Amino acid sequence: MPRVVPAVIRALDVLELFLDRPHLSAREIAERLGLPRTTVHELLVTLVARSYLISMPGQPVQFRLGMPVFQLGAAFAGQLDLVREAQEVAHDVAAACDEAVHVAVLDGADVIYLVKVDSTHPVRMVSAVGRRLPAHCTAVGKVLLSGLDPIDLDTRLPDGDLPGMTPDSITDVGKLRDELDRVRLAGVAVDDGESDSAVRCVGAPVRDHTGRITAAMSVSAPIIRWLPAAHTEWTRLVSEGAAALSARLGYRTPA
Structure with missing residues (x-):
């Protein structure tokens, strides 16, 4: 040695x-x-x-x-590559839970998926890298919206109702703000059938070296596998995965 x-x-x-x-x-x-x-x-x-x-x-x-x-x-x-770093961490998380893992960023009022690692199950969710979805309908999107300052958030939200993707989507701006408060408090967000009625997701924030939420990571699974024990375990795994990716981007957890 x-x-x-x-x-x-x-x-x-x-x-x-x-x-x-x-x-x-x-x-x-x-x-x-x-x-x-x-x-x-x-x-x-x-x-x-x-x-x-x-x-x-x-x-x-x-x-x-x-x-x-x-x-x-x-x-x-200058050498950091979010996609490359995210791909490596997402593979580790997916290997641990055998469910789909995504990493996404915010673009206006939408999220764009940069990374996807699939599960090995025959029944799995349909998604793709580069796909764009309304941020408020997704776990990753709620995480990203929760990290915005009030003025920036206001500029991204409409004056009227929000578009919905399923009957469970949040379409009222006031309810969304309440939900974002809960996300900030909990440190994770849940998509409870809000983007796809047959899928559930849990997401956690990815921070850069300044502490800003720059991306979000999620674990997604069909509702048939979304059991309480699994949900608890996936919440832990995605939180740890997001923290690991944050560390790769230079974020230091406050003492």
Whole structure:
């Protein structure tokens, strides 16, 4: 096994402290990491010399992240491919539940499916990558709508009734707003036969590095397999899958 270099690990530990705090002093860094001040001083001198940290004069001297950190982050972000990352995670979730898994994004008042991994069951739902559906009729769409700020949400909703896809679709804007409040509280959304009377879905939010809900993942199954125990398990799996995809996109769960 190759040996890890302790000095590099400590330097990375120093940099990661700044993910939660914009400015830190040498004393604060030493206290947070439990390192001797002489060790912290050497690490800081090295990081400042390479511009990964910038020293800010004051009593005490404060440090902040430098431009190379931003450049590395930008290079990483440029390599991210939502579809590729989502495909890999969706395969894992589908393998665990053997039901259809989707990942979708919001476009206006609709959702567009970017990824679909099918189940192996002979009876399964009919859907396709690239399909567009009214967001309010789907679990992924409710998740995505719940992440909008009030003004953005208002611009996407009509003044009158919403279009329905089944008798169970939410067509009243007031009821939809109440439903979105429940989604924000629960952290998941359910499509209870609202886009297809024979199908049920549960969806969870996918966040980017800023914490914004940028996509949503769902598990979908025919109503004949939508039993209480399965629903509970699929809710757990889709929540964990969405969290895993969020982590791949750079999201850090708040402490």
